[in-house]
Amino acid sequence: MSSSSSSSSATETLTLIPGLPNDISSLILSLIPFSHHARLKSTSKSWQSFLSSHQPFLVHRSIRTHGPHHPTLLCIFPEDPSITPPYLFDPSRLTWTPLPLLPCSPHRYGLCNFLSVSLGPHLYVLGGSLFDARSFPIDRPRPSSSVYRLDLPSSSPFSSWARLPSMLSPRGSFACAADPTSNSIVVAGGGSRHTLFRAAGTRLRSVERYDIEKDEWIQEEGLPMNRAGCVGFLVGEEFWVMGGYGACRMVSGVFPVDEHYRDAVALNLKTGKWREIGDMWVDGEGSRRLGTVVLVDRVVGEMPWIFMLDGSTIFKYDITTNRWWKETNLPRKAPGDISCGFVALGGELYVMFALRFDMKARRPQAERMTLFIQVYNPKKKTWRCLTTKLPLSLCVDFHTAIMCSIQL
Known part of the structure; x- marks a missing residue:
């Protein structure tokens, strides 16, 4: 028996939330962001077993089938992953989760x-x-x-x-x-x-x-x-x-x-x-x-949208004519020669670059890099902006960093 099936069967015999059926409890726990799982696993043996299994992912898949699109996580490898740990980034909650080396x-x-x-x-x-x-x-x-x-x-x-x-x-x-x-x-x-x-x-x-x-x-x-x-x-x-x-x-x-x-x-x-x-x-x-090419998945059965970031311009690929056509410009260009990351998450395009603010501040926390994110919705053709502090040990050069989107 595989580890995932054995842990799944174990959760069926353990009470997840006292007073609630396990099917309702599993739905509630599956809605908890993945970035909080590590802290919550120590709550009880049943939570440890459930959150360490594949059950939350199976519940997510069911929710995506019958409900709205579920948020996507981004995994960032700043450099050699045997030296610097990769991180999971949740753009909907601006949280960071370290992964093993x-x-x-x-x-x-x-x-x-x-x-x-x-x-x-x-x-x-x-x-x-x-x-x-x-x-x-x-x-x-x-x-x-x-x-x-x-x-x-x-x-x-x-x-x-x-x-x-x-x-x-x-x-x-x-x-x-x-x-x-x-x-x-x-x-x-x-x-x-x-x-x-x-x-x-x-x-x-x-x-x-x-x-x-x-x-x-x-x-x-x-x-x-x-x-x-x-x-x-x-x-x-x-x-x-x-x-x-x-x-x-x-x-x-x-x-x-x-x-x-x-x-x-x-x-x-x-x-x-x-x-x-x-x-x-x-x-x-x-x-x-x-340039950097990403795909935006659409409704099942429809062709995906293919976009490319070239400098400060986003192009869209037309499969029928085999041509790249200008889609939009970035609202804010990256200063100097700072590199930009480009990735598709949850049906939107994320353009990001790291900046260092308050270098003269006395607090060490102020020296942490700030990630500036510009988000483009290709369906609505609208922009929005996000900012978040990078983890203290993380320094990202998007010229060499590797990124991967994860659909939970």
Whole structure:
């Protein structure tokens, strides 16, 4: 019997709230924000068992089916998750929850360009560019094939990530998407690159899929050509791989520069065949490179909205014309060269950057970074703003930070 089923059966024999049926009590406890679960687990053995199981997630799924859209959480990896813990951010309540560190090796001293996806109550960390003291030269990363999974209900700062079967091909800076219909994760392309010597990295065209039930990686038909630094997402029954770079050209015969793709390709998950999608830019836009791309899920059966943040402008992708069109401008630009994070949460677009206020104040708490968030509703075409203090130990550079949305 699995741990989730055994803990679920245990809660049926324990009273959650005295005087109430357990089905009513479970509904009440499931409405408690996830950020409060860690503190409430010590209330009683029944609460510990219930909040550490998958039951609250199952209740959430039922509520989403018959009620309004449930809020989405954001997981932020500021840097190497074996050095700095990732955090869960609840934008509806402006609360932060630390997650456990990834297992650490005495030989490695840095991990970047990895990806994170969520599927159900699980959070995954895949691949990346790994700096290892045993490799030569030590300042050049090598691609990683490692895969880790965290069970969010039972997580705490003292719990651990489970090591899963490694990918068939090590990769960083790749396309990735979780497919809930087949309970699998698809990865494509990638390679490894240095943060300074970017064009000197490797490129891949291999594609593979992780079957969660079988706990194994399955090789799929490769990309039409090598592609790294790309973005991946699901559109109906297709896995799209957009943008990225392949070959590189030499400037003055010395400096390598990436040649960025202006198109996309799509893999039919049923037939396993790729189809090529042409140039996404209108004439006169030159060799534009892809910005940060996110998807906004809509009603089941409708195509998702695809948005891109490029500087201070948000573009919307039109699948029928294969073109990016301007949607809106940010009400407030990020000052200087401060990086912006861009993510879709609960049907809205979040643009965020970190600022430091009151540096001359005497209180240490005043030195904490403030996260400034601009939220765009693409349906109503309206903006609103939020601000929150980042956790004391958290410093986010959105140029390198990894973000993942989690639908509870």
